[in-house]
Amino acid sequence: MKVLFAVSECVPFIKTGGLADVAGSLPKELKRLGTDVRVILPKYGMISDSYKKQMKKVTSFYVQLGWRMQYCGIEELKLDDVTFYFVDNEYYFKRDQLYGFYDDGERFGFFNRAVLEAIEKIGFYPDVIHCHDWHTGMIPFLYKVEYQKRNGYGLIRTVFTIHNLQFQGIMPKETLQDILGLDERYFHIDQLEFYGNINFMKGAIVAADKITTVSPTYRNEIQTEYYGEKLNHLLIKRDEDLDGILNGIDDDMYHPLKDSSLVQSYSADDLQGKAINKAEIQRKFALPVNSDIPLLVMITRLTRQKGLDLVQCVFDELLSDHLQMIVLGSGDASFEHFFREMEHFYPTKFKAYIGFDEDLAHRLYAGADLFLMPSQFEPCGLGQLIAMKYGAIPIVRETGGLNDTVHSFNEATNEGNGFSFTHFNAHDMLHTIRRASSFYQNEDVWDLLVKRAMNMDYSWAQSAFKYNRLYSELISRSESHVF
Numbered sequence: 085m086k087v088l089f090a091v092s093e094c095v096p097f098i099k100t101g102g103l104a105d106v107a108g109s110l111p112k113e114l115k116r117l118g119t120d121v122r123v124i125l126p127k128y129g130m131i132s133d134s135y136k137k138q139m140k141k142v143t144s145f146y147v148q149l150g151w152r153m154q155y156c157g158i159e160e161l162k163l164d165d166v167t168f169y170f171v172d173n174e175y176y177f178k179r180d181q182l183y184g185f186y187d188d189g190e191r192f193g194f195f196n197r198a199v200l201e202a203i204e205k206i207g208f209y210p211d212v213i214h215c216h217d218w219h220t221g222m223i224p225f226l227y228k229v230e231y232q233k234r235n236g237y238g239l240i241r242t243v244f245t246i247h248n249l250q251f252q253g254i255m256p257k258e259t260l261q262d263i264l265g266l267d268e269r270y271f272h273i274d275q276l277e278f279y280g281n282i283n284f285m286k287g288a289i290v291a292a293d294k295i296t297t298v299s300p301t302y303r304n305e306i307q308t309e310y311y312g313e314k315l316n317h318l319l320i321k322r323d324e325d326l327d328g329i330l331n332g333i334d335d336d337m338y339h340p341l342k343d344s345s346l347v348q349s350y351s352a353d354d355l356q357g358k359a360i361n362k363a364e365i366q367r368k369f370a371l372p373v374n375s376d377i378p379l380l381v382m383i384t385r386l387t388r389q390k391g392l393d394l395v396q397c398v399f400d401e402l403l404s405d406h407l408q409m410i411v412l413g414s415g416d417a418s419f420e421h422f423f424r425e426m427e428h429f430y431p432t433k434f435k436a437y438i439g440f441d442e443d444l445a446h447r448l449y450a451g452a453d454l455f456l457m458p459s460q461f462e463p464c465g466l467g468q469l470i471a472m473k474y475g476a477i478p479i480v481r482e483t484g485g486l487n488d489t490v491h492s493f494n495e496a497t498n499e500g501n502g503f504s505f506t507h508f509n510a511h512d513m514l515h516t517i518r519r520a521s522s523f524y525q526n527e528d529v530w531d532l533l534v535k536r537a538m539n540m541d542y543s544w545a546q547s548a549f550k551y552n553r554l555y556s557e558l559i560s561r562s563e564s565h566v567f
């Protein structure tokens with residue numbers, strides 16, 4: 085089976101969030117199952133030189149984008165047995181950020197056409213193109229209305245995975261003809277039209293043969309008005325072709341026994357090392373070095389999705405408790421300012437590191453006792469999975485993948501691997517943090533919880549198997565999806 089992953093970010097080359105983790109780890113796992121997976125992504129200027137030096141040019145050609153003819157180089161790099169193709173166009177991708185430019189519609193419109201053209205130019209005709217999030221949303225659509233008719237392309241199937249429905253790639257109407265070179269007739273409510281604009285993600289949901297999202301709970305949530313981001317009706321229409329497959333985490337990357345970022349490795353059988361990592365973090369952040377005080381950590385994009393409104397709302401109450409808190413994150417300026425300011429109010433209890441730092445993230449997961457993730461919505465969430473792996477007990481809101489992976493501790497039955505609350509409510513969150521902290525003081529209970537969390541299996545093996553099965557079923561279908 086041959087699968088081409090089209091994605092806008094991928095570990096270890098470039099990462100802004102969980103999408104990159106998935107794109108970096110799932111192909112490796114599929115490869116182990118015997119699937120020939122290759123990954124194609126933009127060659128961003130921000131990718132480190134050490135990787136750029138290893139890339140070898142495969143071919144170059146021109147991509148027609150409306151009236152433009154744009155250069156497209158394809159470069160190749162092999163890592164962990166997986167082939168990665170990089171789409172090279174410096175005008176579009178040699179910038180200091182990945183997203184958020186006025187011409188994102190043109191940049192990713194180019195990327196989508198480049199992927200479809202590259203198939204023929206590199207001679208890798210996949211059975212399935214697996215696209216991820218809006219940045220690749222026009223691939224299934226363009227495939228169905230244009231490329232399917234091309235020699236050698238006819239039998240390809242398309243899968244589209246929704247990692248976050250909130251970001252849809254909504255572009256002005258002009259993008260349709262001027263950039264994508266598509267006919268006016270596709271500006272229709274059953275096709276690409278979305279409240280007077282065009283919508284990349286909608287294109288994929290309309291056209292892909294299969295749609296998946298990254299947890300069973302989120303799969304159901306996005307068919308409701310609250311979580312559906314105005315695409316819920318369309319997702320209900322595609323119900324039969326919509327699956328929820330939980331993300332995993334990469335065992336090579338996140339493992340307290342193998343992690344070179346940590347000052348001391350450790351395992352569920354020997355937690356001494358975890359205490360050393362905690363002390364090191366307390367020292368680094370100039371907090372009192374004291375193992376009796378629970379250390380609560382957040383590692384997150386600083387956006388409303390992640391429940392930071394709740395944290396802000398009860399911050400003073402929370403910090404009046406017997407705990408220490410560290411936030412690692414970057415994002416909305418208002419949250420960045422808030423956390424920076426709070427450092428001055430609680431110098432011995434609260435620290436913020438505003439920025440993106442992979443190495444520090446690993447050390448924080450290892451040093452933390454509690455990991456807070458009170459998301460408003462959470463398609464899957466990797467933070468809570470990594471936290472559990474490192475023995476930091478997650479405190480989450482019961483939504484999306486958080487609901488599927490964290491089970492609230494029940495002292496009567498002695499079940500559960502974390503703490504959770506149902507409603508998006510600041511005091512419910514505060515109460516849950518307090519409940520978790522109270523168990524921290526009971527060494528026996530805490531030890532058991534930490535060990536249980538660390539022994540959970542959230543590796544990719546099971547999910548990769550489900551994706552493989554989905555590809556096989558799709559390939560064996562005699563007809564592809566018609567819309």
Ligand code: ADP
Pocket residue numbers: 100101102103105383384385412413414439440441442445464465466467468470
């Ligand atoms: P999302 O993809 O919505 O941002 P996830 O929980 O799925 O959320 O994935 C977030 C990933 O990004 C995790 O691997 C987390 O550790 C990492 N991360 C988030 N913020 C930072 C940061 N400021 N520095 C380092 N890593 C971060």
